Amino acid sequence: MDAADPDDAPGPAAPSAADLPDLSPLIDRLEAAVVGQRPLLSRMVIALLAGGHVLIEGVPGLAKTRAVRALARALDLPFRRIQFTPDLLPADLTGTQVYHPQTGRFDVKQGPIVASVLLADEINRAPAKVQSALLEAMQEGQVTIGDETIRLPDPFFVLATQNPIEQEGTYPLPEAQLDRFLMKLLVGYPDRDAELAMLDLPGVADAHAPEEDRAPLFGPAEVRALRALTGSIRVAPALKGYIVDLIRATRAPHEYGLDLGPLIELGASPRATLALVRSSQGHALLSGRDYVTPFDVKSVARDVLRHRLLVSYEADAEGLCPDDVLGRILDHIRVP
Template sequence: MSSQETVAWDDLFEEAHEGLSALIDRLESVVVGQRPLLEKLIVALLAGGHVLVEGVPGLAKTRAVRALARALDLPFRRIQFTPDLLPADLTGTQIYRPATGEFDVRPGPVVTSVLLADEINRAPAKVQSALLEAMQEGQITVGDETIILPETFWVLATQNPIEHEGTYPLPEAQLDRFLMKVLVDYPARDAELAMLDLPSVAETSLAESWPSDEPPLFTPDDVLRFRRLAASVQTAPAIKEYVVDLVRATRDPEAYGLGLAPLIELGASPRATIALIRAARAHALLARRDYVTPHDVKSLARDVLRHRIMISYEADAEGLSVDDVLIRILDHIPVP
């Protein structure tokens, strides 16, 4: 890299850090007590990966996504997934024009930049299949026509962990397309108390609680530039080996001296290895570093891996969760 290229990279790096810091501050002004969620959403944005957010109702999951889309000046659409939802409700449909004798395509709400799939596990398999094409291929098919989605297309899905009536388990192939599965917990007492001072306590909509004179912080082009910057964050060979060992330990724990084989039904795929590296690079950029550390990897390992691993009935019988198994792996694999 030449000296001019180095200066340009340093300037972009500083611009990204200042912008991301301002983004978190703005989001925290309307979403109180959920900073870990906000940071992980931004990491996923920088890594260009979709996110599955799981938490009980009332934890500001939808509000956080709306606020993020507005701050980035990205087109936003929300779809409430229900058992009677049809693929055409997502992707769009063909409309016959008698005057021309032809069919015109009317794109559905999936043709956007930020798609909030609310209660995603309430939709049947055909709808999930249509969403899977959009998530994996960056395109949808309506009749005979293929529609390419924007480069900034990004799915943030939510699901309720305690309600099972009228829900459909997400297929493993679709779960694997989510970069991270983030678990949202209740806010701390101080944060919950601070919520009572938000304008939204009196005003119900985000538009009313967000100052109208605050312009978006980024443009869609900025988002793409910051993604390229995150992808260029340096990753040492030892860090890459560490990531590979973590993922491979979920598939072959005996090879790593872990007595976890009876507890794991299915380990993580190589897609998880790639996802963890991408997420770690984005986390490093958010932390104002141009290199990845083991802390970046360990901070996101459970979010990246928990939905890609299937534990056995024996683990269930012992009262162990996927996170319990991952913690054992993280504690055992040597940190470089």
Template sequence: MANDDPSLADRMMDGSATAAQEGLERLIGRLEHLVVGQRGLLERLIVALLAGGHVLIEGVPGLAKTRAVRTLARALDLPFRRIQFTPDLLPADLTGTQIYRPATGTFDVRPGPIVTSVLLADEINRAPAKVQSALLEAMQEGQITVGDETIVLPETFWVLATQNPIEHEGTYPLPEAQLDRFLMKLVVSYPDRAAELAMLELPDVAEASHVESWSGDEPALFSPAQVLAFRKRTESVRVAPAIKEYVVDLVRATRDPAAYGLGLAPLLELGASPRATIALIRAARAHAFLSCRDYVTPHDVKTLARDIMRHRILVSYEADAEGLSSDDILGRILDHIPVP
């Protein structure tokens, strides 16, 4: 698909901060035609895209989680596949299988839907652990194994998984090892009253065919090659030593809160891993890039800290008894750790 403003993408790759902001606003504006009242979700999806990290999106049904992922993939001209996770799903349903050819006496590999650029794992917490293990190799290694053959996934491979809150019937908590592979966990809430009214003005908002017709009428804003170029550009955003120390202190405070003068030890069963430190820096760089800056500020870090760490810490039974969530505990840490 052709870019509807080729000069915009060129200016972004040349390092124009104004063009970066213009591109973000145009992309979000495009998405908001179909995803109303979820601007925060859309912005964070783009941050994760630039940082090259997978995203877990949690919310009750009907909050446009699937629609947001589908429309973003089409706006970026990235190949897209959707898998509905169910309790009877098998690993081969994701990765593919071997087909026996009697004429030659050999097996041919038929790749599964996981071989794509944007994979939407819908209701990921409805599938059993063996399916999650099959997805884990792809998320961690960027490749899958079918029989004795290894298939390298596209460089733009990106997993966006949706899940319903675990208290809903028929769902299972994801393994901690897999949760740690997601750059962000985004919690989607109900839209406000004005946004819900605006949804009623959209034609056939519930029909998938409307998404198809909309994407066919509108050319993609950026090509896959340009997406990779933006990621490369994001890596050059500067992070001052004081910001790095701030990020390390935030993450370490979840593991040893007493060392930072926080009485949160009884509320935390497990703190965030060093992967959270790396993820927070990556995401902060992307957020700064989209904010027309070539350097990270404490605001970038604080804006994304909950999204990066809420799924990487495990609260204790005592915290549950007090009605405290991981976001509540992270809020206390953010309020306590001095900002550079």
């Protein structure tokens, strides 16, 4: 079955190619602020389109904060950054109740989490209670302070950074929280040409120089419309079956003729199936198409699944990481 055939997927509300917005200016704007990290920038935009959150792993100094701030500026979204530390308290994130003796009442003072774009820096240095507070915000779009529930802005987008867990003072995030991140992105060093070009960016040579201030390309209403449009990108039935097979192969590889059972401790959950569909739709929209292709699925599969796949000690002993196991699955499962 042809995955690109519009008749494969129903839906009168599906957009046509002529209706799709051109998102290349957004990528160009981000690349003007952060050079040499196009995969990171494009995946951040895809996650935003898909309505998910992103976990970014990399050593310090790779412009992760600059990239997130540039995205917020380009979309005219309120941005807040929180430095996660071992002594951070949930109230430092969500806010707290303040007692006023004059009135005898408690008023709610909102925390920095009440923003559209939240950068949780070095998230794997914070204690479990703080992680739990962030988990509620990511999953429910709200925070609870005392007996009051505060809805977070729409859109609400969390980009969390973490240092590799081998570094001192870091702790692995619980599986339940990892599963709430749409993607986990691995950021490496830029190449030599990109590092040279970085020296000419505004505000890089002088750490105290103000960042370039340019008019936003979109606003909050446009972001909400883009998310709705992403959900209407067509996914053919054959591709839906392909995605389900990819996910199920991480749980029961023997059913697909894969000898990976000893290498996998825990496979991806059904939430991963939904995440892979949404991310593939976002990749298609960013590519200017109104339908998903197998290329879209394969392009985002590792980013969506690497943090949801727990490899065994045997895999560690063989020097295999989740990306290696996923590569074998992607190479084996037949593409429609």
